[in-house]
Amino acid sequence: MTKQEEFELLAKKKRSSNFIVILLSLIIGIGGTVIFIAKTGSQIPGTRYSGGTYNIGEDMKYETIIGMTKIISSIQEDNIFSIPLDKIITDKIIYTEYIKDKIRLPLMAYISPSGRVVLTFSFCEPCRSETFRIDGTAKDKTLVCETCNTNWRLSDLKGIYGGCVDYPPEEIPYTVEKGQILVSTKILIEYVPREVLEFIDM
Amino acid sequence: MSLIKLLEIEKNYPDGLGEFKALKKVSVSIDSGEFIAITGPSGSGKSTLLTILGVLNPPSKGQIYIDDIDVYSLSGDRQADFRQTYIGFVFQDLHLVPYLTALENVLLPLAISLYPGKEQKKMAKEVLNRVGLGDKYHRLPGKLSGGEKSRVAIARAIVNKPRIILADEPTGSLDSGTGNEIMKLFQSLNNEGITVILVTHNNENKKYVKKNFLVRDGLIEVNQKWV
Amino acid sequence: MKIETIALKHLLRSKKQFFILFASIVLSMTLAVLLFVVVDKLKTDAGNSFDEIGANILVVPETSSRDLTYESVTAHNSNNRGVFSSRDYISINTIERRDNIATVAPKILQPVSYQNLDFILAGIYFQFEKEIKKWWRIEGEWPFRENEVLLGYKIAGSLNEKNGDELLISGKSFLVTGILTEQGTEEDEIVYANIMTVQNLFGLEDKISFIEVAAYCTTCPIEEIARQISEKIPDASVIIMAEAVKTRENTIDKFASFSIVFSVVILILGFAIVSLMMITSVNHRTKEIEILRSIGYRKAHIADLILVEGAITGLLGGIAGYLIGMSGAVQTIKAIMPAASNIKWDMIPAVYAILISTLLGVLSGIIPAVKAASMEPIESIKRI
Numbered sequence: 178m179t180k181q182e183e184f185e186l187l188a189k190k191k192r193s194s195n196f197i198v199i200l201l202s203l204i205i206g207i208g209g210t211v212i213f214i215a216k217t218g219s220q221i222p223g224t225r226y227s228g229g230t231y232n233i234g235e236d237m238k239y240e241t242i243i244g245m246t247k248i249i250s251s252i253q254e255d256n257i258f259s260i261p262l263d264k265i266i267t268d269k270i271i272y273t274e275y276i277k278d279k280i281r282l283p284l285m286a287y288i289s290p291s292g293r294v295v296l297t298f299s300f301c302e303p304c305r306s307e308t309f310r311i312d313g314t315a316k317d318k319t320l321v322c323e324t325c326n327t328n329w330r331l332s333d334l335k336g337i338y339g340g341c342v343d344y345p346p347e348e349i350p351y352t353v354e355k356g357q358i359l360v361s362t363k364i365l366i367e368y369v370p371r372e373v374l375e376f377i378d379m
Numbered sequence: 380m381s382l383i384k385l386l387e388i389e390k391n392y393p394d395g396l397g398e399f400k401a402l403k404k405v406s407v408s409i410d411s412g413e414f415i416a417i418t419g420p421s422g423s424g425k426s427t428l429l430t431i432l433g434v435l436n437p438p439s440k441g442q443i444y445i446d447d448i449d450v451y452s453l454s455g456d457r458q459a460d461f462r463q464t465y466i467g468f469v470f471q472d473l474h475l476v477p478y479l480t481a482l483e484n485v486l487l488p489l490a491i492s493l494y495p496g497k498e499q500k501k502m503a504k505e506v507l508n509r510v511g512l513g514d515k516y517h518r519l520p521g522k523l524s525g526g527e528k529s530r531v532a533i534a535r536a537i538v539n540k541p542r543i544i545l546a547d548e549p550t551g552s553l554d555s556g557t558g559n560e561i562m563k564l565f566q567s568l569n570n571e572g573i574t575v576i577l578v579t580h581n582n583e584n585k586k587y588v589k590k591n592f593l594v595r596d597g598l599i600e601v602n603q604k605w606v
Numbered sequence: 607m608k609i610e611t612i613a614l615k616h617l618l619r620s621k622k623q624f625f626i627l628f629a630s631i632v633l634s635m636t637l638a639v640l641l642f643v644v645v646d647k648l649k650t651d652a653g654n655s656f657d658e659i660g661a662n663i664l665v666v667p668e669t670s671s672r673d674l675t676y677e678s679v680t681a682h683n684s685n686n687r688g689v690f691s692s693r694d695y696i697s698i699n700t701i702e703r704r705d706n707i708a709t710v711a712p713k714i715l716q717p718v719s720y721q722n723l724d725f726i727l728a729g730i731y732f733q734f735e736k737e738i739k740k741w742w743r744i745e746g747e748w749p750f751r752e753n754e755v756l757l758g759y760k761i762a763g764s765l766n767e768k769n770g771d772e773l774l775i776s777g778k779s780f781l782v783t784g785i786l787t788e789q790g791t792e793e794d795e796i797v798y799a800n801i802m803t804v805q806n807l808f809g810l811e812d813k814i815s816f817i818e819v820a821a822y823c824t825t826c827p828i829e830e831i832a833r834q835i836s837e838k839i840p841d842a843s844v845i846i847m848a849e850a851v852k853t854r855e856n857t858i859d860k861f862a863s864f865s866i867v868f869s870v871v872i873l874i875l876g877f878a879i880v881s882l883m884m885i886t887s888v889n890h891r892t893k894e895i896e897i898l899r900s901i902g903y904r905k906a907h908i909a910d911l912i913l914v915e916g917a918i919t920g921l922l923g924g925i926a927g928y929l930i931g932m933s934g935a936v937q938t939i940k941a942i943m944p945a946a947s948n949i950k951w952d953m954i955p956a957v958y959a960i961l962i963s964t965l966l967g968v969l970s971g972i973i974p975a976v977k978a979a980s981m982e983p984i985e986s987i988k989r990i
Contacts, residue, residue: 180464180542181446186493187460196610196910197917197968204921204964208957242806244752272750279948304696305710307733310752310802323752323802324712324731325692326812340696435900435983456904462983463902474897478619479612486607488901499607519619535901 226364228348232292233266239290239313239331245272258365259357260286265294270311272299275365282365283307285346286358289332290318296358297334297346301325302370304341320346344371382542382574383409383432388441390427401427402438403597411542414569415576416584416605419594425578426547428594432576433466433545434458446542463488467536469546469577473528475520481507481531482516488539506534510564526557533564537573544568546577555583562587609907613914623887627919628926630883634876635927635963636934638869639955643935645865647949653824654708661711661738661818663832664845665690665698690814694839698819701834708820709737714804715815718775718797725761726796727775729804732756738820745769746784752803755780759787760794773797776807873966880916880970888912888974892981899983912975913968920967924960931959 178186246268248260258275265271270287285299299307306324317337319328327339329346336342351360390402401424409415417425430436431443437451444450450461462468475484482503489499507513510530520528529549536544546565550558558581566587569575577584585605593600617624667689695712714729732748746769749756757767762785767773773780780799788794805811821831832844888895895908936949 181448183493184448184460184464187464188457190493196914200917200921201961201964201968204957204961208953208961211953212957242752244800245750247750303699304692305699305734306731308750321802323800324734325696326802326805327692340693433900456906459899459902459904461902462900468900470897474893476894476897478616483607483612483615487612487898490607490609490612491903491907496607539902 226348226350228295228297229351229353229358231262231294231351231353231358233288233294235292237269237288237290237292239269239311239318241313243269243311243313245270245285245308245310247271248273256362258360258362260284260296260360262294262353262356262358265358270309272308275362277362277366280366282368284349284365285309287311287320287331291332294351294353294358295334296349296351296360298349298368299346300370301327301341301346302344302372309346347371380411381408382411382446384444385431386442386444388431388438388443390424390431390436391439400597402431404441405597405599406441407592407599407601409574409576411574412569412572413574413576414566414587414589415574415592416588416590417576417578417592417594418580418605423594424597425594428592428599429545429547429576429578432543433468434462463491463539465542467539467541467544469529469532469536469544469549471547471551473532475528475531475535477520480517480519481512481523481527481534484520484531485534485538487535492539502538503534506538507531510534525553526560529553529557529561530564533561537568541573543574543576546575548579548581549577550579550581550584558583609910610914613911613918617915617918623890624919627880627883627887627915628923630876630879631919631923631963631967632927632930634872634879634966635924635959636931638872638876638962639928639931639959640934640938641872642865642869643932643949643955644938645868647935647939648943649865650822650824651943654822661709661820662823662828662847663819663821663835664847665694665817665819665835665839665842666845667816668841668843690817690839690842691812692814693812694842695814695817697838698817698835701831701838703826703831703834706822706826706831708822709734709818711735711738711818711820712801712814713816713818714801714810714813716804716808716810720773720775721765723761723764725764727804728796728798729801730798731801732798735798738818742789743787744784745787746782749783749798749800751781752800753778753780754783754800756784756786756798757782758794758796758798759785759789761797775799778803778807873962877966877970880966881973884912884916884971884974885977888978891978895978895981896983899981905979908981909975909979912978913971916967916969916971916975917964918967920964920970921960923967924963927963928956928959 246264248264248271260271260273265286265288270285273284273286275282275284283299284296286294286296289295299309301307301309301322301324304322304325306322308323310321310323311331312319312321312328315328318331319337320331320334321328322339322341325340327341328337329335329342330337334345334348336345349360349364351358353359385405385407388402388405389400391398391400393399405428417428419425427436431438434445434450442449442451445461445465448461450458453461476487479487485503485507486499489502492499494502504513504516507516510533512527512530512534515523515527520531523531533549536546544565549565550561553561562584565575565577582605588605591602591605593602690712692712695710698710699707701707711734712731716727716729717724718727732750736742736748744756755773757765762768765773767782769782769785771782773782775797786793805813819835821828823831828846832846836842836844898908898911932949932951939949
């Protein structure tokens with residue numbers, strides 16, 4: 178290549194890349210992706226845990242409406258939150274709160290018709306209710322949200338009727354030891370309510 | 380075949396109320412492959428002539444053609460491109476960029492060239508090896524001796540394979556031994572066909588140059604021998 | 607080698623210059639982030655605690671006559687008149703600005719008689735009511751179980767009921783767990799029970815008489831929230847409690863754009879300072895720039911060199927400034943408002959901060975870049 182050719186080529190040479198434009202677009206691009214992931218990542222549909230399987234050893238026959246009993250005296254150890262099992266058996270459905278620092282988490286435990294102890298977060302996201310009751314008068318024995326009157330089957334929390342059928346109280350895994358229901362506080366601390374995307378009426 | 384043609388070049392500088400005529404209707408032609416010394420008393424217009432040849436300083440009147448290109452009719456950007464393509468400068472106080480290593484200083488002209496990155500590095504290392512600094516790629520200018528700095532400056536001037544090298548007092552601040560080595564370097568570049576033009580006062584450089592431009596009172600006297 | 611490489615090497619090897627530039631950007635970003643976050647937090651918290659005190663939106667059926675009233679809502683003297691359903695109630699929580707909804711409190715009103723006294727039995731959801739009536743003081747306990755009731759001050763006297771007493775309404779036995787202190791309003795005349803219990807007792811399953819809403823209006827005007835609720839429940843009157851809005855405007859909303867204005871002022875100052883520093887830096891580099899020009903750098907190349915340095919410094923300064931500013935904000939909030947909730951380290955403001963800072967670096971570089979680009983190559987060899 179002669180110098181004259183080189184000189185002519187230089188006139189046509191475009192800056193292949195502009196650093197600043199690339200940098201700014203990179204920030205916007207990466208930032209946008211992160212925000213997008215952060216936003217979509219928080220949409221956790223359905224239930225996230227499979228519940229515990231402890232069975233009290235006898236069937237429960239519900240015939241009436243049973244409201245929640247509030248239990249305050251739940252013991253908290255370092256990484257374990259515990260609920261006395263006998264209270265659940267006597268009261269059938271109990272409400273208790275895990276309180277630590279700024280976290281206040283409502284929990285519910287009840288005995289299913291087959292005798293299984295069901296432990297859930299006591300929260301119905303669409304209506305923000307924290308209390309429920311057992312309706313033993315219905316043909317299907319149901320768990321009922323006290324605010325929106327949504328009914329779920331007691332046995333498996335399948336939605337039957339109401340505005341929040343797709344948001345049954347979420348079951349929490351637990352173990353049973355010496356008459357206490359034990360829950361890892363890690364699960365409680367990490368709990369985030371499910372995002373309510375659409376309101377489905379049934 | 381002449382490489383550089385100066386046609387009736389005039390250069391005036393404002394001087395008080397009037398004008399100082401640094402160059403008065405100078406016409407001269409320089410062939411490809413010449414080795415020229417520009418000499419003359421200080422204030423005679425040597426510096427003006429060198430800057431005009433270097434496409435750094437437009438003349439007040441007249442034209443200058445280099446490789447048949449009317450350089451001062453080009454736009455500012457194209458003049459810059461022209462300097463990049465055709466001319467290598469070796470400045471009096473060298474002007475190495477203090478925060479760049481020897482290798483990076485030599486890479487400077489290539490950063491805006493057409494050569495791809497890998498090729499650039501290869502070229503820069505080649506010229507540094509050639510000027511005898513193969514072991515000092517990564518030294519900052521502050522850690523180099525005077526002679527070494529001159530060599531980096533020359534390497535930077537020739538890395539882009541220019542057709543013309545313009546040097547201003549290249550041996551001015553060097554001892555005579557080092558000065559001679561630098562002049563030998565210019566000589567070998569000249570032997571490869573590069574046109575070398577330098578401003579110098581040093582009589583010791585006499586033996587290397589082929590032609591002498593004596594600038595006196597704004598006029599050029601072209602001599603086959605040093606005057 | 608590229609022009610960016612040169613810029614980077616300059617920043618890396620001229621540590622003093624880089625540090626001064628970096629420090630000024632970090633300082634302005636830190637101050638801007640700190641002020642913005644703290645003032646915004648103060649504003650939001652003040653606004654939220656204001657909004658939480660009492661409902662500011664009332665959702666009522668469209669027509670109403672004047673039988674028995676409670677908060678200007680009528681309890682009709684016949685059954686099956688609860689006009690809203692729980693579906694309407696839930697839909698309020700699904701409006702676009704649902705994050706601005708603090709509490710939605712549904713209520714069912716039922717006229718009843720007991721011991722020859724006519725009064726209203728209000729079915730409420732105690733958990734929500736507690737949130738929305740923060741000023742309520744109760745002797746005894748808030749009801750929790752389905753058969754527990756709270757009595758208004760006067761009705762408790764008229765019925766001669768105390769905590770622990772039983773009350774028979776419509777054949778169902780209720781347990782009095784608490785008595786509301788005197789409010790001086792119709793609330794004193796009302797018996798409060800679990801909403802679902804009342805609905806079941808009177809065959810009003812799913813029926814709701816009216817809904818009180820407490821909305822946070824710092825980030826969204828209350829009119830907009832009201833409009834969105836109207837959209838979800840077309841056959842309702844959505845009433846904005848004008849008084850609440852006015853008081854709010856007088857106290858909280860003056861804060862409104864304060865944080866933004868302040869941060870912008872700081873950024874402008876930062877821009878001026880960084881520009882000046884870069885101009886000084888360019889002046890120091892005159893020789894170098896002229897050399898680059900004479901070996902063939904175009905004006906644009908020189909401008910690029912300076913702008914890239916601004917961008918890199920801005921980017922790094924933004925990251926550091928955000929981190930320092932946020933830490934400072936967390937500490938400041940802890941110090942001045944110990945009760946406040948923690949500040950969230952959110953991704954979105956971080957991205958904004960870094961973007962703004964990079965832009966600040968680039969913009970501050972413009973004047974110095976133009977100055978540098980206008981340097982003529984001849985200057986460097988004038989003395990030949």
